[in-house]
Amino acid sequence: MKHDVILHDVAKAANVSIATVSNVVNGKGRVSKTTMKRVQQAIEQLGYAPNLLARHLKTNQSRLIGLVVQTTKPGRIQDNPFYWDLLAGAEEIARDHGFHMILVSMGMPEETLDFVKQRQLDGLLVVGITDHRGEDALFRTLDIPCVYIDSYLNDPRLCQVCVDDQYGGYAATKHLLALGHRRIALLIGDIPMDQLHRYAVLQQRWFGYRKALDEAGLPYDPGLMIRLPTSVQGGYHAAAWLASHNDVSAIFSMSDIAALGLMKGIKDMGWRVPEQVSLVGFDNLFMSGYTLPALTTVSQNIVQKGRVAVKLLMELMDNKCSTSRKVVLPVELLVRDTTTKAHLTDRQ
Amino acid sequence: MKHDVILHDVAKAANVSIATVSNVVNGKGRVSKTTMKRVQQAIEQLGYAPNLLARHLKTNQSRLIGLVVQTTKPGRIQDNPFYWDLLAGAEEIARDHGFHMILVSMGMPEETLDFVKQRQLDGLLVVGITDHRGEDALFRTLDIPCVYIDSYLNDPRLCQVCVDDQYGGYAATKHLLALGHRRIALLIGDIPMDQLHRYAVLQQRWFGYRKALDEAGLPYDPGLMIRLPTSVQGGYHAAAWLASHNDVSAIFSMSDIAALGLMKGIKDMGWRVPEQVSLVGFDNLFMSGYTLPALTTVSQNIVQKGRVAVKLLMELMDNKCSTSRKVVLPVELLVRDTTTKAHLTDRQ
DNA sequence: CTGTTAGCGCATTCAA
DNA sequence: TTGAATGCGCTAACAG
Numbered sequence: 001m002k003h004d005v006i007l008h009d010v011a012k013a014a015n016v017s018i019a020t021v022s023n024v025v026n027g028k029g030r031v032s033k034t035t036m037k038r039v040q041q042a043i044e045q046l047g048y049a050p051n052l053l054a055r056h057l058k059t060n061q062s063r064l065i066g067l068v069v070q071t072t073k074p075g076r077i078q079d080n081p082f083y084w085d086l087l088a089g090a091e092e093i094a095r096d097h098g099f100h101m102i103l104v105s106m107g108m109p110e111e112t113l114d115f116v117k118q119r120q121l122d123g124l125l126v127v128g129i130t131d132h133r134g135e136d137a138l139f140r141t142l143d144i145p146c147v148y149i150d151s152y153l154n155d156p157r158l159c160q161v162c163v164d165d166q167y168g169g170y171a172a173t174k175h176l177l178a179l180g181h182r183r184i185a186l187l188i189g190d191i192p193m194d195q196l197h198r199y200a201v202l203q204q205r206w207f208g209y210r211k212a213l214d215e216a217g218l219p220y221d222p223g224l225m226i227r228l229p230t231s232v233q234g235g236y237h238a239a240a241w242l243a244s245h246n247d248v249s250a251i252f253s254m255s256d257i258a259a260l261g262l263m264k265g266i267k268d269m270g271w272r273v274p275e276q277v278s279l280v281g282f283d284n285l286f287m288s289g290y291t292l293p294a295l296t297t298v299s300q301n302i303v304q305k306g307r308v309a310v311k312l313l314m315e316l317m318d319n320k321c322s323t324s325r326k327v328v329l330p331v332e333l334l335v336r337d338t339t340t341k342a343h344l345t346d347r348q
Numbered sequence: 349m350k351h352d353v354i355l356h357d358v359a360k361a362a363n364v365s366i367a368t369v370s371n372v373v374n375g376k377g378r379v380s381k382t383t384m385k386r387v388q389q390a391i392e393q394l395g396y397a398p399n400l401l402a403r404h405l406k407t408n409q410s411r412l413i414g415l416v417v418q419t420t421k422p423g424r425i426q427d428n429p430f431y432w433d434l435l436a437g438a439e440e441i442a443r444d445h446g447f448h449m450i451l452v453s454m455g456m457p458e459e460t461l462d463f464v465k466q467r468q469l470d471g472l473l474v475v476g477i478t479d480h481r482g483e484d485a486l487f488r489t490l491d492i493p494c495v496y497i498d499s500y501l502n503d504p505r506l507c508q509v510c511v512d513d514q515y516g517g518y519a520a521t522k523h524l525l526a527l528g529h530r531r532i533a534l535l536i537g538d539i540p541m542d543q544l545h546r547y548a549v550l551q552q553r554w555f556g557y558r559k560a561l562d563e564a565g566l567p568y569d570p571g572l573m574i575r576l577p578t579s580v581q582g583g584y585h586a587a588a589w590l591a592s593h594n595d596v597s598a599i600f601s602m603s604d605i606a607a608l609g610l611m612k613g614i615k616d617m618g619w620r621v622p623e624q625v626s627l628v629g630f631d632n633l634f635m636s637g638y639t640l641p642a643l644t645t646v647s648q649n650i651v652q653k654g655r656v657a658v659k660l661l662m663e664l665m666d667n668k669c670s671t672s673r674k675v676v677l678p679v680e681l682l683v684r685d686t687t688t689k690a691h692l693t694d695r696q
Numbered sequence: 697c698t699g700t701t702a703g704c705g706c707a708t709t710c711a712a
Numbered sequence: 713t714t715g716a717a718t719g720c721g722c723t724a725a726c727a728g
Binding site for chain 2: 004050054056057062064080083085087095100101103113114115117119120260261264267268286287289290292
């Protein structure tokens with residue numbers, strides 16, 4: 001094609017100045033009905049659309065929100081389907097406010113900072129960081145509105161969105177305890193226990209687990225922590241662990257993904273869920289209700305998490321974030337078919 | 349914080365003109381070693397980062413690539429976890445070329461056009477459109493580089509990336525035929541058969557199915573098309589259909605998602621996979637190998653699809669897209685445990 | 697090798 | 713109510 005249509009072209013066509021056209025476009029200033037009509041017509045005919053680069057350069061904003069996700073290898077986005085739900089929820093609200101979402105894959109920290117400065121991002125949704133590596137300080141230096149998701153930062157001035165992970169862990173464990181289980185293993189992820197504080201979400205669920213144990217007067221046994229990756233494969237391999245721990249009658253997996261792999265692993269060993277091992281997951285993935293048996297799990301709404309995060313960000317931008325700076329979304333235990341009364345003798 | 353650091357500030361600090369700083373930043377023009385050092389030092393100290401809005405306004409580009417996805421409700425992103433893989437692959441390559449990904453949820457067509465024009469997007473990744481609603485023409489009017497993913501547009505000048513859907517459908521069906529199955533149902537999605545051409549990906553797989561049937565000298569039976577949504581729920585309900593079609597010994601589901609639901613539905617009816625019904629899926633989801641029995645499926649690499657699409661887009665931008673304008677990524681039949689020899693008598 | 701200058705398209709004073 | 717003029721921060725052409 002040719003040259004873009006600009007303010008100037010419209011002005012000429014409507015026989016007015018560019019200032020007037022600008023006023024019409026932005027609904028500002030006083031413009032008479034007749035000229036407004038004429039201008040709108042010209043805009044229509046020429047197919048004019050304002051150049052946001054120019055507008056934003058002038059107004060010193062970008063109406064762009066960055067979704068900052070951690071990367072394993074520098075510059076590479078972590079493989080996690082949940083992010084799409086988060087992004088979808090965020091985009092929905094952002095769009096309603098005239099903002100758009102841009103992806104910021106966080107590799108080297110400085111790169112991320114540069115990105116935000118260069119692109120003049122108006123706000124950030126930061127997923128899953130901790131304040132133990134100074135990452136939060138990093139974003140603080142940026143001095144733009146940030147909403148931290150699943151991050152559990154201690155600074156009360158920070159805006160945060162998460163789910164009630166601790167309650168989730170508590171509810172799942174309590175459910176198993178109520179069914180008579182006493183030796184409940186925790187599929188916690190591939191991390192050393194002394195590094196648990198760096199994975200706040202997992203730590204919170206772990207807290208909930210311990211709390212339920214405490215209330216039941218049961219001791220905490222570090223030997224029941226299964227430290228394998230939070231993945232289908234990791235879960236699958238947890239079955240081998242289970243084979244050498246015959247006193248364990250239930251496993252609480254911190255993710256449905258791992259729970260699915262684990263269920264497969266258990267069945268491949270010839271054991272039955274839930275008759276011989278009870279299983280609880282976390283997340284309520286789209287197919288968790290459709291496994292056989294259907295997975296008992298702690299359900300969370302990730303799309304909603306994205307929505308709420310952007311809403312909070314909008315408030316933060318308007319400086320009217322006097323209300324709740326930390327939003328904890330509810331989780332819900334969905335009891336399905338992978339949990340049943342303890343029958344310890346079955347596998348012994 | 350305060351005011352952003354701009355070219356001017358650096359220039360003053362280094363005692364040079366802004367043009368020289370610009371040259372250093374962009375590695376253009378001739379700058380002496382000593383001044384370059386001085387400028388770089390100033391940049392470092394002040395923490396200068398170029399304002400891309402200004403740069404792009406000047407250079408008339410944005411280094412932004414839009415990922416255009418369909419929405420069901422206007423303005424809302426369709427719920428599909430695959431998109432994250434696509435986005436991740438695309439971002440990986442885009443970032444390597446100094447581009448970033450922005451989300452364009454396509455509701456009303458005009459909105460989308462405005463978005464692209466206003467944000468001055470340099471290129472577009474358009475997912476799953478057809479040329480039967482004139483959507484392709486829409487993007488053509490934009491006159492910016494586009495790569496169409498999973499779209500099967502007829503215009504040979506268009507850049508497209510897809511997988512070999514037809515071969516996938518063919519291979520899956522042929523596999524079932526080789527096992528002795530003769531009545532093979534197709535779980536095709538919630539669309540009228542006379543609208544199939546509007547869903548080119550499904551149509552291609554359907555072509556493959558028919559081709560395999562033809563080669564085996566078997567007639568095509570429209571009565572074997574199961575028209576239920578491509579979702580876990582849809583698949584689950586397909587089990588009821590199966591119950592009333594006892595001559596059907598195998599089902600080819602056009603998506604793993606639906607296949608998972610179907611597997612559950614079949615088992616809930618008390619039937620066994622694969623002894624009584626063989627099942628093939630499509631996609632190879634992350635947990636498809638971990639169902640029980642493990643799902644036989646046609647595997648595709650969606651991350652790779654995203655990568656290739658951006659690579660193609662980059663070539664298109666450089667005008668050196670003389671080579672292949674259409675890339676067909678391979679698919680692979682993964683024979684796992686949901687398919688076995690036909691035993692028609694089992695359920696009759 | 698380095699500095700001066702003129703816009704990119706727009707929003708926004710300030711005059712008329 | 714409308715228009716002329718200024719500058720957002722940067723690049724690129726041209727001068728020195």
